[in-house]
Amino acid sequence: MPIRIPDQLPARKTLENEGVVVMDKSRSARQDIRPLQFGLLNLMPNKERTETQFARLIAATPLQIDLSLVRITDHDSKNTPEEYLQTFYQTWEEVRERKFDGFVVTGAPIANLPFEDVRYWPEMVEIMDWTQTNVHHTMFICWGAQAALHHFHDVKRFRRDKKAFGVFRHRVLDTRSPYLRGFSDDLAVPVSRNNDIDRSSVSSDLEVLIDSEEVGICMLNDRKYRALYMLNHLEYDNRSLADEYERDVKAGLDPELPANLFPGNDPSQMPENRWRSHAHLLFQNWINEIYQTTPYDLGKVGTGEW
Structure with a gap:
């Protein structure tokens, strides 16, 4: 795995203790390859825990990946010191001119609010539209997935009578999907959400990849907008x-x-932990598919010229 993250980022020590090889800038410069450029828009209050969870999964590949940590531009975090954010994160305004091979948008603890009532919703709309011109492929997680489905496809959501909370069995609907190579026919997935999406509003443009009779749709593929929507949390730790x-x-x-x-x-x-292997498999498949299809010239990402 070569993943490049800031030298002093707390997640670095955690990953190294797990046996993950983290590359520094000088070592990566000696490799005559183009590193994949990935971004993580972290909307969760516990930034350190979330960035570690996703870095762990993105790291599980033989490809070299530069991971940039991104945050909403005009949003004061109540749980993460500003010094930490200034040191390790860039605002979206600071990265909006860049191109990325892969981009992850996390969930956010604001599920009870209508999308348009979220204070940073206007910037979220800009970011989601920006993924179509500056990102080769995006993975939206939990609230991020619900927001993107609402924005791109007008998929409706509703409040569940009872919170879906725990680890639930799910079934794979398309074993031919490149994102599900090697998956078992069914798998355990951590779930924590009060909302669900309305199946009747899911258009034929969207392909349901993983589903559960008990807690609803888990993951969808969107060819048109080059995105995966993961409504649950395979990235969770124990x-x-x-x-x-x-x-x-x-x-x-x-x-x-x-x-x-x-x-x-x-x-x-x-x-x-009964989902770790599928979490790693999903991200390895996703990264491999990006590697196989992204243009070598990063400037051509989002242009359709490859």
């Missing part, structure tokens, strides 16, 4: 759902135990 549960308990919200997460439904036990 304790992501457990920490969310404990946070809500401490807040007095009386949450239900995450389904199928703790061994014996005992929250004192460490959750077992």
Whole structure:
């Protein structure tokens, strides 16, 4: 895996401790190849945890990838110090003239708000349109996926009667998809959302790749807008759902135990990760497909000239 991230980024030490080889700038310059350019628009409050989760998956490839951390331009984070953001992140305004081979847009903890009521929605619309001219392929996650489906396809969403929270079995609908090579016929996927998308509003332009009778559509492919929409969280680590549960308990919200997460439904036990292999496989397939189809001349990304 060669992935290049800022030298002092906390995620770097975590990845190195896991055996991931992180490349510095001088070493990458000696390799006579064009590194793939990836961006991560991190909308989550816990920036460090989220960037580590996605860097871990993007790193699982023999290709050299430069990962740029991006944030909304005019948004003050309540959970991440400004010094941290100034050190490791660029605003979207600072990267909007760049081209990217791959781009990830994360979820955001604002699911209860109508899209147009989100304070940074106008910039989100600009970013989503910008992916069509400056990004070869985009993966939208959770709220990011719902936002892009709403913007590009007018897909409707609705509030669930009960929050989908836990680890649920899903089935693969298209084993021929290049993004699902090597996937089992069914898989466990972490889910944490109060909203769902309305199946009747999903047009024929969208291909449902992974689905669940219990908690709804999981992932869709969009050939027209060169995007994948992942509504759930294969990137989660062992304790992501457990920490969310404990946070809500401490807040007095009386949450239900995450389904199928703790061994014996005992929250004192460490959750077992039953989705890690599919998370790595999805990102390896996605990156491989980008590598096979992106132009060598990065300037031609988004122009249709290749």
